Amino acid sequence: MNRAELIKLAENWFAEQNWKSFKFQRDTWKNYLQNKNGLLNAPTGSGKTYALWVPIVLEYIKNNPDYKTKHKKGLKAIWITPLRALSVEIEQSAKRFAEEMGTQLTVGIRTGDTSQKERAAQKRMMPDLLITTPESLQLLLSSKGYDKTFKDLNAIVIDEWHEVLGTKRGVQVELSLSRLKSISKKLKIWGISATIGNLQEAREVLLGPESVAYKNSVMIKADLKKKIDVRSIIPKKMEKFPWRGHLGLHLIAEVVPIINNSKTTLIFTNTRSQCELWFQKLMEKYPEFAGDVAMHHGSINKETRLWVEQAIRNESLKAVVCTSSLDLGVDFAPVETIIQIGGPKGVARFIQRAGRSGHQPGKQSVIYFLPTHAIELIEASALQKAVNKTVVEDRIPYLLSFDVLVQYLTTLAVSDGFFPAEIYPEIKSTFCFQAITEEQWEWVLNFITKGSQSLQAYDEYKKVEIEEDGKFKVNDKGVAMRHRLQIGTIVSDAVLTVKYMKGGFIGSIEEWFISKLKPGDVFTFAGRNLELVHIKNMQVIVRSSKSKTSKVPSWQGGRMAFSAQMSELLREEMYEAAASMEKDTEGKAKKTSEELKALKPIFERQLRESIIPKSDEFLIETFKTREGYHAIFYPFEGRFVHEALGSLLAYRISLLLPISFTLAFNDYGFELLSDQEINMEQVLDNNLFSAEFLMDDLYKSLNATEMARRKFRDVAVIAGMVFTGYPNKLIKTKHLQSNSQLLFSVFRDYEPDNLLFLQAFRETFEHQLEEGRLRQALERISHQEIVWKACEKATPFSFPIITDRLREKLTSEKVEDRIRKMLKQLEK
Template sequence: MGTLPEPFAGWFAGRGWAPRPHQLALLQAARRGESALLVAPTGGGKTLAGFLPSLTDLHAAPRDGLHTLYVSPLKALAVDIARNLTAPVEEMGLPIAIETRTGDTPANRRARQRAAPPNLLLTTPESLALLLTLPDAPTLFGGLGAVVVDEIHALAGTKRGDQLALGLARLGTLAPKARRVGLSATVAHPDALRAFLSPTARPDDVRLVIGAGGAEPMLDMLLPEGRLPWGGHMGLASMPEVYRRIREAKVTIVFVNTRAQAELCFQALWRLNDDNLPIGLHHGSLTVEQRRKVEAAMAAGRLRAVVATASLDLGIDWGAVDQVVQVGAPKGVSRLLQRIGRANHRLDEPSRAVLVPANRFEVIECTAARQAVAAQELDGDPPRPGGLDVLCQHILACAVAGPFLPDDLYAEVTRAQPYAALTRRDFDDALRFVEDGGYALSSYDRFRRLFRDADGRIHVRSNAVARQLRMNLGTIVETPLLKVRLRGGPVLGEVEEWFISTLTPGDCFIFAGQLLRFEGLDAMSAIVSRGGEGEPRVPAYAGSRMPLTTWLAARVRAILHDPKAWKALPAPVQEWLRLQRHASQMPPKDGLLVETFPRGGKWFLVAYCFEGRLAHQTLGMLVTKRMERLGMGPLGYLATDYVLAAWCAFEPTGVERLFEEDILGEELEEWMAESSMLRRSFRNIATIAGLIEKNHPGQEKSGRQMTMNADLIYDVLRRHEPDHILLRATRQEAASGLTDVARISLLLARARAGGIVHRALPRVSPLAVPALIEEGREWVAGGAEDALLAEAAAMVEEVTGGAELFTEVLAEVTEAIPARGDRDRVRRPRRGDGKDGRARDGRYNRFIRSAPKGLTTPR
């Protein structure tokens, strides 16, 4: 095991610390020139372990230029690490320059970094890709000694990870002696991540270092006082209890799963904030300035709580945080452990976390998650093959950096783990597309971006092509966004274009923790003012819902199947499950339970699949298509993380035929050919690959323009070149990501092996009630509300025969009626809301006025 030289040993000793074994192990590996993957619990000093060899190298042999490149999945994490690393460097008096480079870095600083690179540069995959396109990239990275990839599990297996892997392969060419270090607290597939780091895509090239475990986390579950909701996923009923927990703790991070949920929970907490506690809001649609102010305030100890999405999931080290609250089911064990680790960021002290399920199914999921954490089980899928669209972008980026030979670039690309199995045909087709658009598009001059010289070298055709590439570089393709700008004031953030299109002047909505009135559109901005009347809406964001992981879903099925496991559940949930067993039966652990029953002149089918919302959405499309073929008259369907519910005009018979494995054959092909989903997927792939350019000098295309262009090209390619590389990429992505076909296949195979149990019931079962309540949220409107209220109350009375549950669900459906999916309507607190209504309304108005100052907290 390695030892620490001075002044590092003295710095540790001066704080009463001793270096941890995994920190010394990384130091030893670096001295041998070995790459390493460090898996250590949160609070174990992973980041310092990753940088320690670089700091000791630079102390022993000071030099100018870039020595270590640090890559983070989050801008906020890079900034936080730079801040935390600067302190010990200054305390030891080390002449080491540390800087960040992200999309938020000012142009003058970026120019200075090229002219005089810092010793340690902290960046993101996107900024690294941009740096590699520069003509002076060989000079900038030629002396690189190390690359540190933080939170590597969050990147591998994603398109951002594909981009990073290709960047690492390029760095392997520019700086072949640079060692690589990966850092993570939650690794389900260590060999796959070792291969991701490896310069040859072989795991044996990378040493695996396992850090000793820390104190077991203290993980509680918090239920609302009074009734436990049957449906919904916002968790607002528990906000009084969450507020009490915030008040009792020092500093709390309240994690939620969507940005809409963040806005709603923040507003609910504010309405309860009689103590004027400073509470912040943090999510990816807020402006950089607002996020930075919240981060700085948390680091300085000026906030008691912050409501956040995944924007604060990874690595942020705020030592004062002593409690994490997870509102809504976590959807994955690894994700939950990452969030738990934000509390008590010390290895020898337990992290305190509270799970706040939003409904009864989520209670079971939270129970399963607690059991998985106790068993130290991690979940997550192994990295998938790299995307062909990312490869196309990388080929163009390499040409922008300088001429290359196709054979050399193919050899380099296949040294990246996601592309280790890339065929030469796919590479050549990708190169041909980047060169001239491919057979169907080659006659259009706008798609001619590369040319070959007499020696076969590939060159970029013009400076304009290079400029366009740099302006559109990256793999994050979001739904078109519009800035939200206060009239005569600053930009507050961005919301999706479709949401603004549903507003008329005078409508109000909640955003950035504020009540805003929509005034109109101005170019690419939505102009708003503070305040407003009526019930405000909350923007939802496409793709923001997290999928339930396979491993956690299996634990949920196991709990439902085993009555002995129900003892771990709250009494209302136990009673709910006992009612289900009496009225129907429990879903099997390995098979599939399908219930059918009449209700309101329609026939309902509920399948208890437990494979996540995405898989259920695709399965619902396929099942209703087969229902149509079988003459059942499908009318619609709804997918939750737990069940698939469909309704039709005629009684479903031969239910087993709806879940045969051949449904992934003809029905899937037919549906994918007709579905608009493939068009949306093609648009994203075409944007990443460079066929469609979102950003242009001095202008930006609207979402409608981009969609129109993508649809036209999609139709041309399908007609004239159906095997085009981008169509292949679209089908690949649809099968692996957009439709979750793999999980559907596993579900159907499990159903075949374990058996499909069909229960034809005279009325709805207790487990089906949440799905029908959710179904009402989607299609009920106008005069149908009273009918839904009476129907839902009556159906629960039929199931339970008890007045208590009848009254409970009656109240729940009354609350559910105004809601529309994620866009739950909330009302502004009015004067007279309880005995403190007037004071609460006054504080709310003060909050509205003070929010633009930065911290969405009272002055």
């Protein structure tokens, strides 16, 4: 069959389903059938699975004319998804098309949830299409004779590439692809990505910057203008001093009519703890929702998660309170409405979530924005503009991640072994390692065979042997087993399972939260109040509790920061707010958004004490309370930049005056609190916001060594220098931390040029402190007029920052009491 006839087959099938193919789907089919590689940029819910699965099947039909009667088994295509929740959807779509076209192609899933029995069956005979994760693909590369498994591979599709890019999982995928390209000569590589700022770079990272694959590749964009309707839930009574202590729960009554008027609603929260709280409060205040509302987040057990996903599909649930666990994929056609609680911190995430509503081509998406405190309405106003202009973030790829390279080379050594001369060009062809030098390559080879220079005396670091023919190979079965158990780049705190005393698995929880509790303490988890009985063998044993007060687990995911684009949008909105408060010559206020209008009482109060900064102004406020002297700075750059900037200023001020500070920050600004007054004029005269000597001062101010030491734990785990333990006998986080700290200290004192040690510092500055953004912020501030306002008392802008600091220190009951008293004082 020629290409036109093949495409006609697909068109006919689409017509039978009462569908019409989109131009981007037809373009993808055509380019795939011309043996091109590519990146497909298409929004969630637009039919992107069929854009790539269809041509894979069509090519099979073309190459096997008697496909209806004969079938040669073996792996022909791999579909990589970053989320296990997506795999069932992809499997269903793939099976449906393959079967209805009369082929005998089989589809299988291999993820962390796949049973041992199923894996063993796959080992004997691979399905034709394998749906898997980046980690499971690496595990396949660690098995003996993997080249035979992949020799007939025609296609590999990396779904949700925007999610993987800019993480070490992305590096893991780059390395896997570099190997598969060499084994499978006919391999075509395709990525699917939602919109990101740096799409061209995303294609380069996927295919390798100078590679043949890149030169023979296309970028296909789905020109589907999805209409997104953003509606803000504006409080009827606007608090003049906003704080986020109630996590938006004071607006819970506003959410109920939205749930009742929709078939199905997803209520997105930013953190698992917020998810738990919202679910609890809905059940408590509206018991009639029992059985109609469920909860979904990554720590709830797999059976419950799958049940919830299925219940949304068949519309037996009215609403689901969820986290980013339902951000991606999981195709629920019927979801009608989305509610976003609190600022989503990034435009891309907001658009992705909005796209879950009206999740069908041509349908409008409806998303409600519920602010957790009033100032978040400025974010809502900014997001409306971003959605209209489609302003989205870049994803910054990792460079020279030596920890991932060490893991990957050990993987190859565990399976069939490798010859460095053969593998080096493959590694160098990837985006991540395009700049690797011969010296660095030699260092990595030395590291896996001898341990590093300072660890040569210890046999446990000599994992890979060099055989007589020069092949690098792992021959020790124990080393091989431990390595396979630890393949992956997602390093989180150790996770403990939560179980009832009488048995019954509830979910999993991070160790750093549980380690703060003692037996008898009550905490909320999976929508229930549980009392901690004891912790044994990585299991948290609990019993149900009727206690009304409880602690809510906080997860590390709660520390999301603004993206650069979001910060810029927010500043523009703030400048517009300043302009809107100035009447024009005829005394009329300037035209502005509903959200900014609603914030007028807050802006009026802010202007009574201080100013709303304009585009050429940078605001600093100082005032005194019984806690001490407060100095608040407003860069509007997001919490990570503020954490670094606050430490930097505190350090620079301490060089001028003998003074120590307590630091607090949120996405809008940061506070320096001290028991003595800062001489602000002296501070401003000394050019504090200079970008000169930035790295040097940051290093001294932030205790960068301490941050790098923490970062090094992840590097050490990925590089296999510390072992995380066996499945039912994981090593406690504090032991992992102490093992990695010991190595860190050895390298610092005896081998400061160790590449993994240096990498920990580089990642701390580039990814954690966002040093590039910090430098840009300082340069921007240096061109603004610095307006210092000595205020009588706290202002509406400063209030959320002060109250956040209290929440870190006090229990929630005490915080609420304290804040009520503060509000009384301020309202006088």
